[in-house]
Amino acid sequence: MSWKDWKLSGHVVLVLLFFTSIGTWAKPPHIVFMVADDLGWNDIGFNNPDIISPNINQLAQSGLILNHSYVQPMCSPSRSAFMTGWYPFRLGTQHNVIFSQQNVCLPLDKTLLPQVLKQNGYKTHAIGKWHLGFCKWECTPTYRGFDTFQGYYTSREDYYTKKNHVGFDFHKNKDVVWEANGTYSSYLYSAALEKVIGEHDPNDPLFLYFPIQSVHEPLEVPEHYYNLYPNVKTKGRRIFSGMVTALDDAVGHLVNSLKMKGMYNDTLIFFTADNGGWIPYHGNNFPLRGGKISLWEGGTRVPAFVHGKGVPQGSGRFDGLMHAVDWFPTIVEAAGLKYEDPNRDGVSLWKSITHLSASPRTEMVYNLDNRSLPENGHAAIRVGDMKLVIGFPGLFNDWYKPEQVWTEPLPKPDYSDLDDLIKQEIGKKPDWKIFRGLFDLAADPYEHQNLYWQKPDVVAKLKGRLQYHYSRMIPANYPPADPASDPKKWNGTWSPGWC
Numbered sequence: 225m226s227w228k229d230w231k232l233s234g235h236v237v238l239v240l241l242f243f244t245s246i247g248t249w250a251k252p253p254h255i256v257f258m259v260a261d262d263l264g265w266n267d268i269g270f271n272n273p274d275i276i277s278p279n280i281n282q283l284a285q286s287g288l289i290l291n292h293s294y295v296q297p298m299c300s301p302s303r304s305a306f307m308t309g310w311y312p313f314r315l316g317t318q319h320n321v322i323f324s325q326q327n328v329c330l331p332l333d334k335t336l337l338p339q340v341l342k343q344n345g346y347k348t349h350a351i352g353k354w355h356l357g358f359c360k361w362e363c364t365p366t367y368r369g370f371d372t373f374q375g376y377y378t379s380r381e382d383y384y385t386k387k388n389h390v391g392f393d394f395h396k397n398k399d400v401v402w403e404a405n406g407t408y409s410s411y412l413y414s415a416a417l418e419k420v421i422g423e424h425d426p427n428d429p430l431f432l433y434f435p436i437q438s439v440h441e442p443l444e445v446p447e448h449y450y451n452l453y454p455n456v457k458t459k460g461r462r463i464f465s466g467m468v469t470a471l472d473d474a475v476g477h478l479v480n481s482l483k484m485k486g487m488y489n490d491t492l493i494f495f496t497a498d499n500g501g502w503i504p505y506h507g508n509n510f511p512l513r514g515g516k517i518s519l520w521e522g523g524t525r526v527p528a529f530v531h532g533k534g535v536p537q538g539s540g541r542f543d544g545l546m547h548a549v550d551w552f553p554t555i556v557e558a559a560g561l562k563y564e565d566p567n568r569d570g571v572s573l574w575k576s577i578t579h580l581s582a583s584p585r586t587e588m589v590y591n592l593d594n595r596s597l598p599e600n601g602h603a604a605i606r607v608g609d610m611k612l613v614i615g616f617p618g619l620f621n622d623w624y625k626p627e628q629v630w631t632e633p634l635p636k637p638d639y640s641d642l643d644d645l646i647k648q649e650i651g652k653k654p655d656w657k658i659f660r661g662l663f664d665l666a667a668d669p670y671e672h673q674n675l676y677w678q679k680p681d682v683v684a685k686l687k688g689r690l691q692y693h694y695s696r697m698i699p700a701n702y703p704p705a706d707p708a709s710d711p712k713k714w715n716g717t718w719s720p721g722w723c
């Protein structure tokens with residue numbers, strides 16, 4: 225071969241390489257975004273060896289565990305952030321969960337994550353809990369970017385009957401699925417995702433949003449899961465532990481379905497909880513302080529991981545800061561897409577995750593809510609390693625052990641009496657109302673040492689940042705119950721159509 229021939233073929237090789245790399249790069253990954261409900265820091269095998277969750281452990285340990293991944297202290301606020309990339313205090317969803325009877329939905333002028341993916345060729349499916357409003361069809365998943373939806377609209381329901389109080393709540397797209405009555409929900413969801421994946425054309429990119437019901441109350445689990453935990457003495461914690469294993473089995477089904485379809489190697493799996501473990505119902509966050517419905521780390525720092533193509537294998541724990549608002553831009557960038565929204569709060573961590581480099585996030589707001597305490601609001605922010613808490617931190621303020629039993633009054637399952645409970649709690653311990661806290665989370669991740677009175681300069685700096693965020697806050701939108709929502713008017717179901 226002459227030099228000239230060599231040069232020519234060299235070019236051919238280069239051109240071929242160029243097209244191959246474009247080809248690989250241009251084929252977007254399949255994406256699963258899984259959200260576990262009320263799963264606490266200490267409720268998963270990779271943080272607590274007493275919990276049996278081999279499928280999740282395997283994914284987390286062969287992917288990247290996000291060691292500082294934060295969410296809101298409650299469900300609808302976190303889901304608002306996942307779907308929009310905006311802080312709830314800028315959407316009006318910061319105060320509480322959305323009640324079944326409330327004429328509220330995630331603001332309709334916002335573009336949701338599935339819409340961006342769908343516009344770029346993804347087939348988009350949701351299986352599980354919505355809880356972002358359903359008073360009219362425009363609020364529901366298939367009007368907000370999902371090709372299909374199977375699951376429930378409200379906050380919680382019975383794992384077998386699919387009833388939330390007086391209303392049945394299980395839907396497939398616009399239909400009520402009465403046949404869902406009687407099947408334990410993690411089985412139902414496993415069957416649903418097997419079908420969605422089985423029927424998917426692998427040439428199209430898939431986006432599967434999988435906000436599973438587990439492990440929210442009510443405490444219900446098939447007996448064989450309960451029997452896996454003979455050493456857990458507290459009945460509630462034993463049922464709860466079984467529920468985590470049922471959740472884990474659903475993840476096993478997910479992985480198997482992807483493998484059977486030959487899609488697994490091209491799939492990215494993103495996993496997070498929506499808030500910390502709920503102490504009265506045996507969720508646990510030890511050694512973190514507090515739990516769901518509190519601004520402490522136990523309410524907001526949750527199990528999370530990323531697994532799949534591009535994610536460094538088995539690199540242990542990623543120490544960078546991540547917040548619920550970051551999932552949207554991270555997933556969009558992982559999909560190889562661009563979506564610019566200058567008003568968004570989230571930043572993409574995709575490059576940090578794939579290169580194990582520092583997180584672009586250095587500050588985050590836990591919550592801002594002037595209605596949680598009418599006198600002065602509650603607020604918490606982290607800047608670098610320092611966390612400032614102003615006002616009532618929440619209903620659960622201690623360090624709870626896994627088998628601790630809660631004997632105080634409980635919020636109603638729909639949380640509609642939350643404000644009253646907070647007032648009662650403050651009545652008993654008035655100091656909480658005027659609470660001021662400053663914690664160095666690098667030195668003291670479990671929030672034992674309040675430095676507020678020792679470090680006025682740091683306090684002043686963080687208060688300055690809070691003031692900036694207050695200037696961007698909009699009031700929380702939580703109207704009273706609307707009688708038009710009553711399931712009696714909708715053939716016994718929670719159904720859209722009343723606003």
Ligand SMILES: *[C@@H]1O[C@H](CO)[C@@H](O)[C@H](O)[C@H]1NC(C)=O
Nearest residue numbers: 385387391392402405406716
């Ligand atoms: C669910 O099934 C049970 C047992 O068959 C039945 O008693 C109940 O009425 C059903 N619930 C609904 C909402 O159809």
Ligand SMILES: *[C@@H]1O[C@H](CO)[C@@H](O)[C@H](O)[C@H]1NC(C)=O
Nearest residue numbers: 483484485486487488489490
């Ligand atoms: C997926 O990746 C594994 C490990 O690299 C490999 O053994 C397997 O053959 C791949 N499967 C497919 C369907 O490409």
Ligand SMILES: *[C@@H]1O[C@H](CO)[C@@H](O)[C@H](O)[C@H]1NC(C)=O
Nearest residue numbers: 291292540541542543669670
């Ligand atoms: C994860 O966070 C804990 C603090 O809660 C810390 O002790 C541990 O070193 C962190 N792990 C890594 C690898 O960053």
Ligand SMILES: *[C@@H]1O[C@H](CO)[C@@H](O)[C@H](O)[C@H]1NC(C)=O
Nearest residue numbers: 594599600601694697698699
């Ligand atoms: C909320 O409370 C903060 C702190 O007291 C205050 O600065 C801010 O003006 C209040 N915002 C609204 C909208 O009420």
Ligand SMILES: *[C@@H]1O[C@H](CO)[C@@H](O)[C@H](O)[C@H]1NC(C)=O
Nearest residue numbers: 392399400402714715716717
């Ligand atoms: C009304 O609800 C019952 C179950 O309670 C169901 O069998 C029936 O099909 C429903 N009717 C309509 C029109 O959906």
